[in-house]
Amino acid sequence: MRFEIQKNHWAFLSLIACTLIAPMFFFFAETFTDKMVLAVVFLGLDLPFFILFVWVYARTYLLINNQNLTAYFGPFVYRVPLADIRSLEVVRKKWWKTNIQPPAISFRQIHLTYGRYGVIKVSAPKDEEAFIQELKRRTPLS
Template structure:
């Protein structure tokens, strides 16, 4: 059974990524102009590459964050990063978590769920259809305990 779940995306989180991208662009191109520094071709190329890479990474995160339940493995993709969690090692799922602070948060939403696995490890994710996602995990591992915040 192979199921793909899209990531819940908060508009304010997207706004945050856009704001950071615009700030980086402003700093990369505007600062030399403000400081009346000579802005030669090499500086322009380096600034352009930095802006393109950063914006590309943010776009990759926005469009490339999803979760796959592949047989007995949960695969969490967060842009270029991938986590593989054996579903039989998930001990509990904590609902209604906030994304600020803590450990790895492979989410684009401020609200998420925490999956605790391998005794002391955890990741935070935000599948779009949370109830179906959790049902599929529990179907594979009925030992998973569901906890509220």
């Protein structure tokens, strides 16, 4: 089953706005050299981050199949065997205590403990109750 995650639209829009500020300076540069430096900075640094942000935002979801919980986070894929999941906890992060740990891009997260020492933090799906019930049905969670 595929579960779409809750997305923090304001955080995404602010990241996109920050990456789009650099090209605006191009129009205010006075010399050709200044414009070339800004173009290199934009194309070399800013544009890849912009593409990564859009990719992560567009391709972040959770997938439960017969053997694995797979978390897709843009170009990154995290697989957790369902048999290894020991516990889950729903957490609401405070905006001032947020640290970016993929694949959690919203403030409401699910922390899964698996294996001996493994922990993964994923964004809570839109249908959180259905996700938890499906996970409990397929794992040794009580």
